[in-house]
Amino acid sequence: MKNIIFICGAGGDKGATYAPALKEFCEKLGYKFYFPAMPGFDEEITYNKYSRSFENTLNQIDETENTIVIAQSAGNWFFVKYLYEHDIRFHSFISCATAASVLDKPFESTVKDKLLDISKEFMPTISMFDKFRKLPFENKVFLYGGKDRFFSRDAQEAWGSLIGAQKWFIEDMPHFTTSENIKEFKELHNLIQNNFQLKNR
Numbered sequence: 264m265k266n267i268i269f270i271c272g273a274g275g276d277k278g279a280t281y282a283p284a285l286k287e288f289c290e291k292l293g294y295k296f297y298f299p300a301m302p303g304f305d306e307e308i309t310y311n312k313y314s315r316s317f318e319n320t321l322n323q324i325d326e327t328e329n330t331i332v333i334a335q336s337a338g339n340w341f342f343v344k345y346l347y348e349h350d351i352r353f354h355s356f357i358s359c360a361t362a363a364s365v366l367d368k369p370f371e372s373t374v375k376d377k378l379l380d381i382s383k384e385f386m387p388t389i390s391m392f393d394k395f396r397k398l399p400f401e402n403k404v405f406l407y408g409g410k411d412r413f414f415s416r417d418a419q420e421a422w423g424s425l426i427g428a429q430k431w432f433i434e435d436m437p438h439f440t441t442s443e444n445i446k447e448f449k450e451l452h453n454l455i456q457n458n459f460q461l462k463n464r
Contacts, residue, residue, distance in 0.1 A: 408436020
């Protein structure tokens with residue numbers, strides 16, 4: 264069975280408004296889709312909580328080497344940090360809407376302090392980036408956009424370089440928050456369909 268694991272960012276399931284359509288799309292392509300339940304802003308968001316939920320998902324998968332991981336925002340920071348601590352091989356990685364820094368754009372938000380705390384706890388170190396960049400992924404792509412409300416283009420592109428990913432810039436791509444309420448991420452659908460087709464073993 265070919266698998267996809269989607270790791271959402273801060274805000275949990277409520278922040279991943281395009282995930283239901285992504286799940287439906289991937290299942291039509293023959294993937295088994297996993298969406299670990301991550302904590303939302305109404306509770307404490309910690310790396311350990313992400314780890315427990317991710318590991319619960321891994322326990323349901325027989326073969327991680329035939330698994331694509333998709334991460335959004337802080338989910339990317341978690342994944343890089345997690346693979347520094349655990350030797351697990353995945354097939355490919357799609358990174359979406361994140362950066363190699365804490366929030367570097369000014370914005371008004373009632374959760375701003377919480378976002379800053381999360382970014383400081385989750386952000387990988389240089390040694391973590393170095394290990395991740397050398398991992399034997401079959402394919403590694405970073406999707407980022409010109410309308411990201413949290414991160415500048417420079418900070419986003421630095422992320423793509425640090426993880427050694429092919430960079431796909433999408434001019435109209437936002438960060439994907441609950442307030443943006445994006446129901447479908449068509450560029451991600453197209454990328455999976457055209458570039459990430461795995462064969463069942």
